[in-house]
Amino acid sequence: MSVCVDPPWQKRHHCRPFSQGRVWVFMKILVAVKRVLDANVKVRVKADGSGMELANAKMAMNPFCEIAVEQAVRMKEAGQAGEIIAVSIGPQACQEQLRTALALGCDRGILVTAEGEIAPLQVAKMLRELVEREDAGLVILGKQSIDSDNNQVGQMLAALAGMGQGTFACKAELADGRILVTREIDGGEQTVSLKLPAVITTDLRLNEPRYASLPNIMKAKRKPIEQLTPADLNVDTDSNLKTLRVSPPAERAAGVVVESVEDLVGKLRNEARVI
Amino acid sequence: MSILVVAEHDNHELRPATLNAVSCAREIASHLENSAIHLLVTGHDCATVADAGAAIAGIGKVIQADAAFLGRQLPEDMAPLLRELAGNYSHVLAPASTTGKNFMPRLAALLDVTQISDISAVESADTFVRPIYAGNALATVQSSDPVKVITVRATAFDAGETGSDRAPITSFEFSIEQDLSRFVSENLSVSERPELTSASVVISGGRGMQNGENFVLLEKIADKLNAAVGASRAAVDAGFAPNDMQVGQTGKIVAPDLYIAVGISGAIQHLAGMKDSKVIVAINKDAEAPIFQVADFGLVADLFKALPELEQAL
Ligand SMILES: Cc1cc2nc3c(=O)[nH]c(=O)nc-3n(C[C@H](O)[C@H](O)[C@H](O)COP(=O)(O)OP(=O)(O)OC[C@H]3O[C@@H](n4cnc5c(N)ncnc54)[C@H](O)[C@@H]3O)c2cc1C
Ligand SMILES: Nc1ncnc2c1ncn2[C@@H]1O[C@H](COP(=O)(O)O)[C@@H](O)[C@H]1O
Numbered sequence: 001m002s003v004c005v006d007p008p009w010q011k012r013h014h015c016r017p018f019s020q021g022r023v024w025v026f027m028k029i030l031v032a033v034k035r036v037l038d039a040n041v042k043v044r045v046k047a048d049g050s051g052m053e054l055a056n057a058k059m060a061m062n063p064f065c066e067i068a069v070e071q072a073v074r075m076k077e078a079g080q081a082g083e084i085i086a087v088s089i090g091p092q093a094c095q096e097q098l099r100t101a102l103a104l105g106c107d108r109g110i111l112v113t114a115e116g117e118i119a120p121l122q123v124a125k126m127l128r129e130l131v132e133r134e135d136a137g138l139v140i141l142g143k144q145s146i147d148s149d150n151n152q153v154g155q156m157l158a159a160l161a162g163m164g165q166g167t168f169a170c171k172a173e174l175a176d177g178r179i180l181v182t183r184e185i186d187g188g189e190q191t192v193s194l195k196l197p198a199v200i201t202t203d204l205r206l207n208e209p210r211y212a213s214l215p216n217i218m219k220a221k222r223k224p225i226e227q228l229t230p231a232d233l234n235v236d237t238d239s240n241l242k243t244l245r246v247s248p249p250a251e252r253a254a255g256v257v258v259e260s261v262e263d264l265v266g267k268l269r270n271e272a273r274v275i
Numbered sequence: 276m277s278i279l280v281v282a283e284h285d286n287h288e289l290r291p292a293t294l295n296a297v298s299c300a301r302e303i304a305s306h307l308e309n310s311a312i313h314l315l316v317t318g319h320d321c322a323t324v325a326d327a328g329a330a331i332a333g334i335g336k337v338i339q340a341d342a343a344f345l346g347r348q349l350p351e352d353m354a355p356l357l358r359e360l361a362g363n364y365s366h367v368l369a370p371a372s373t374t375g376k377n378f379m380p381r382l383a384a385l386l387d388v389t390q391i392s393d394i395s396a397v398e399s400a401d402t403f404v405r406p407i408y409a410g411n412a413l414a415t416v417q418s419s420d421p422v423k424v425i426t427v428r429a430t431a432f433d434a435g436e437t438g439s440d441r442a443p444i445t446s447f448e449f450s451i452e453q454d455l456s457r458f459v460s461e462n463l464s465v466s467e468r469p470e471l472t473s474a475s476v477v478i479s480g481g482r483g484m485q486n487g488e489n490f491v492l493l494e495k496i497a498d499k500l501n502a503a504v505g506a507s508r509a510a511v512d513a514g515f516a517p518n519d520m521q522v523g524q525t526g527k528i529v530a531p532d533l534y535i536a537v538g539i540s541g542a543i544q545h546l547a548g549m550k551d552s553k554v555i556v557a558i559n560k561d562a563e564a565p566i567f568q569v570a571d572f573g574l575v576a577d578l579f580k581a582l583p584e585l586e587q588a589l
Contacts, residue, residue, distance in 0.1 A: 045412045150392050155380035164455030184518050185373040188463040192456050241389040244415045255571040261584040272554045274533040
């Protein structure tokens with residue numbers, strides 16, 4: 001956390017920092033946003049099995065990252081955070097997703113430029129370095145990238161940074177200098193209390209992200225985006241996990257349309273023998 | 276080197292997904308020489324679980340780490356515990372449940388190795404297949420890490436058998452003082468029905484159900500078929516059903532013998548969670564709904580008419 005003796009940011013950030021005697025403290029939130037294929041687009045595997053047909057495909061911010069941005073912005077609006085920094089790792093085109101994050105209410109962006117697929121461990125190592133540099137009090141990530149479906153970076157970052165992790169969050173509230181996170185688990189819900197700084201990964205029902213307004217999109221153009229390289233963060237992007245090939249899943253054989261419930265039950269009993 | 280499987284349980288009962296993870300471990304072991312499979316049971320007062328684990332075919336040893344602070348399997352405790360053990364193993368496996376997905380990446384980062392999520396097939400001891408892009412593609416990946424940290428898609432592997440042989444149970448003492456995370460409370464759904472991910476019949480409702488009360492129509496059929504009840508995300512978001520019933524890319528993965536989708540359009544994110552079911556039935560009033568493209572048997576009908584008829588016919 002950043003500690004200052006007087007609060008010069010107070011007017012600028014419209015936030016209510018909390019004071020500890022003469023020392024003012026305001027929390028920085030780091031949000032990780034990934035550029036992925038738009039969730040509504042269906043893609044094919046490339047004929048040579050080297051990857052997906054992504055040329056000219058519509059790209060977007062990973063939906064779970066939109067929820068992460070929304071959570072951070074709501075905390076800032078509630079006076080619980082001073083500054084929100086959005087980070088994306090990937091090609092120059094990630095600027096688009098960072099601009100979206102800025103239009104939604106993040107204060108500044110950091111783009112770590114890297115080509116090709118960057119593995120979760122390497123992403124987590126870069127984020128760890130940034131968390132340290134920025135002295136972030138809270139890091140919010142999506143629970144899962146909808147392209148690689150890994151569900152790893154938040155947990156890895158928490159381990160590397162020595163922080164507690166509130167994964168698959170559907171509720172998060174500051175309480176007595178800690179953060180209470182309610183998590184969606186297989187059997188229902190679980191609540192944990194984490195020491196700050198901490199890592200949270202978002203589930204779908206944490207909030208409903210807002211849309212950026214036109215004035216905010218215009219304003220976002222003037223917000224700063226710093227550019228770094230993995231080397232600036234002392235991270236080697238080579239991974240010990242190699243993708244050998246990508247192939248399409250097995251097709252299901254075409255089914256039949258049944259005329260009535262009776263017909264359906266007959267087929268399930270006599271043909272498929274599943275009831 | 277041996278393979279370590281982390282058991283999934285609630286301190287009383289072993290969850291079925293553990294048996295699928297053990298089958299996956301046996302497949303990996305078949306590519307190795309002299310590789311034993313050990314089962315780790317961490318929890319509190321979990322001796323019945325360790326006993327149940329000792330009866331799984333192929334398990335050479337059960338390691339029980341039993342302590343009050345391990346009762347909730349918080350990743351801040353589980354990852355350091357597993358790090359202590361991992362050096363003895365070539366592979367560490369856990370089911371890709373919300374518990375396994377929580378502590379396994381944390382373990383991998385502590386070991387400075389990659390983690391391989393949700394594998395659905397084993398090609399060799401270092402090469403695995405996993406679905407990506409909501410199941411629209413399968414990636415074959417190869418790991419050169421000294422310890423392979425893997426979560427297993429339970430529905431992709433047969434459930435291992437239990438036999439009359441008992442593996443020895445040893446205890447593992449571990450302690451850690453951490454204040455990063457504390458358990459506060461849990462709110463678990465109670466249901467008399469079979470568990471969604473291991474039921475042999477699943478009937479799921481979508482936005483077409485219109486409200487939560489109408490889920491009774493599905494429950495009546497579930498009663499007759501001894502089925503679990505699931506839901507689409509739209510149904511969960513609208514409050515018709517609790518979140519732990521969501522089937523899909525970001526919910527639960529199911530592959531029952533029979534899956535009945537009612538009032539569900541068939542978005543790719545939903546298909547990702549159920550398209551490996553053996554037989555799929557779709558009931559939808561829109562003949563163009565994409566769900567019909569994966570259904571073995573499609574019924575174009577109003578669900579409010581079809582469901583009571585179906586209940587009668589069973
Ligand atoms: C990041 C992300 C993750 C997601 N993860 C998941 C996930 O894990 N699981 C999931 O399910 N979705 C997920 N989704 C949402 C998914 O994209 C769809 O929006 C959702 O599956 C739609 O649910 P539905 O089919 O119930 O609703 P709709 O698409 O609205 O379909 C309702 C269907 O009901 C039919 N219907 C209506 N009335 C009747 C009637 N009287 N009789 C018969 N049929 C009727 C309609 O014809 C229609 O086909 C995710 C989306 C995103 C972006
Ligand atoms: N290249 C990236 N740039 C920024 N954030 C990322 C990147 N990859 C993953 N993340 C973050 O980590 C979350 C989980 O991703 P994953 O572990 O890949 O499923 C995402 O929702 C993002 O918040």
